[in-house]
Amino acid sequence: MSAAAGVERGGLGAGGGGVAAMLGGALPPCADPAGELGKLLSGAYPDAGGRFGPFGGRFVPETLMGAMERLERAFAEAMADAAFVQSVAAQGRAWIGRPTPVMVAENLSRAWSGGGGGRVVLKREDLAHTGAHKINNALGQALLARRLGVERVIAETGAGQHGVATAAACARLGLPCRVYMGAVDVARQAPNVQRMRWLGAEVVAVQSGDRTLRAAVDEAFREWVRDPERTHYILGSAIGAHPFPLIVRTFQSVIGREARSQALELLGRLPEAAVACVGGGSNAIGFFHGFLGDGQVELLGAEAGGVGVGVGQHAATIAFGRPGVLHGCHSMLLQDAHGQVQDTRSICAGLDYPGVGPEHAFLSWIGRARYEPVQDAEALGALEDCCRLEGILPALEPSHALALARRWLGRNPSGTVLVNLCGRGDKDMPILMRAMEARAPDGHGADGHGAGAGGGGPVGAGGGTVGVGGAASAGGGQR
């Protein structure tokens, strides 16, 4: 650790497979969870080294150090500048459509609580401009890029939502934009690739590595190393080296702030649980931050359980990972015995990542949030129920959160669970059409019945809607 800057200097893993995993054993349990949470709530974390307890930090090559320090300074100055903060909020209202609503999903509540009277409440980030929460961070960072005076923006994307959001924000602010996307994701999220191009961005299909989100982040960092002075890298999740997890969380915290006061207004009290899906963790961390100080609210993260618990069958980083370094930050990581990053698998491009933001690793370590894997089939079942019962087509990512909410209601049938519905499912149409076709050989697959809707009843923890398991495998996760 560098005493002066309080940060580690080292390889980002931008070359040769793109990964710098550090072998890490299991961490000792946290000795003082309440004290650690207090440090987070008081703003002592992230500390000067960008750490949340044992997680976080800045493991980047010397060539990026100047840019990272400049970004850290510029971000702190921007957040202390009332005019900047007001402009983010004003554009949030006018251009993104904030605040997004909160609603009680009455039909899902009835179907999933099994007569227990429990409630599912949805925070409708799917109604944000461009269709997902990603726009909150993209707009904030694009405004920051303009303040930095850079000449162009680069970004990575998995499901394409962050790419679309960044392309849109750059179009609005007149910034040239290039988006790196794994070739597997280019194929499975085709509608979003076209949208990015229409919005004026250049989309680069990354053929190296696992050709999904991890490879796209590798490539974006590689490009940033080439020209850090004139380029800003709009990282799309709460991952990476300090200050990215802090920046992304700050711009996404609007979700939790709104959701908390809207829930109080709508329900007259806070929910018992708040659930969000976790890829890198940006929607979840922004959402959770609204409730961190409310000890009575259980915080639950849904990780991608893919098709099983074996190596390479999922992307459930906190459930199955160990501490290690990926993309400049020390967090939980799916790695083998030699520290090589494991392949991941999920029907859902946005959750298909072997790392996770350091603040989630921290929240899990201190026990403030709990993370559970949700398999493809279970997420598809929840998606179907949400379509049929609420008239909302959610993205595959928050369908994992919905499935976890259903599981939670199975355990707490009279409870109230607030779900961050962080994106809409239009981008997933190609995958969903393949999944539905695969489950119904007559070609009329979409008329099957959802778990809760057609009298099938809620399924248990490891379950899923009948017949979609094979479809899930066919639709995504293939390399």
Ligand SMILES: Cc1ncc(COP(=O)(O)O)c(C=O)c1O
């Ligand atoms: C709609 C949607 N939700 C969730 C995610 C996962 O990202 P994060 O964990 O950063 O919120 C993505 C990523 O692309 C997404 O598109």
